[in-house]
């Protein structure tokens with residue numbers, strides 16, 4: 001029972017920048033996970049340009065001034081503000097699963113207590129990593145180029161509210177990603193949202209794969225799935241996380257199209 005309670009807690013408090021928020025504050029759960037698989041999602045990526053009309057609760061998807069993703073350019077980077085420092089040391093137990101669009105992982109933690117999770121500090125604010133998920137293709141473009149995939153590391157405040165997301169673009173390269181090497185293969189498929197595997201992960205390897213975020217963009221953003229809630233600080237790594245060819249194909253094989261249409265830059269204050 002204790003173990004189940006811990007897992008359930010991790011599940012409901014996890015996920016996607018996108019999902020966790022909903023679990024606590026919204027009736028719908030976008031980035032749904034295994035535990036909530038009985039609920040139905042009323043949106044699809046194929047119509048992400050018009051999410052605002054699907055449900056009155058999704059109004060921000062159309063009216064928001066800080067919607068994500070956006071098109072980034074080398075000219076507006078790298079940032080020097082909101083400089084992040086990471087404490088991703090150690091390895092953490094959690095559950096590997098598929099959020100319905102690609103591979104995902106949520107960190108196990110004591111119910112309501114995130115302070116033992118890996119953390120990120122910026123502007124004298126510390127937020128806690130709850131897990132990650134992968135979008136294919138990438139949601140952000142850089143100089144009009146869209147990478148094959150994008151990793152989102154989702155952080156919450158001490159109360160569990162989504163607060164910051166670190167995005168890392170992923171491209172096939174010449175050697176394996178040490179971060180991805182931790183994942184069991186074949187990866188849980190996008191239509192196997194009822195499956196999960198216990199996994200112990202060193203999350204810091206994602207940072208090492210991009211030189212510890214030595215260069216980045218940062219801006220005021222939102223969740224990238226309905227209800228598109230705002231007030232989320234975004235960090236986007238300038239460097240790509242390179243994967244082996246077979247690693248990328250394994251990610252793509254487990255995924256389906258999961259990228260929201262690009263949003264106009266408005267009040268995002270990129271690198272401000």
Ligand SMILES: [Zn+2]
Nearest residue numbers: 016018152224
């Ligand atoms: Zn995401």
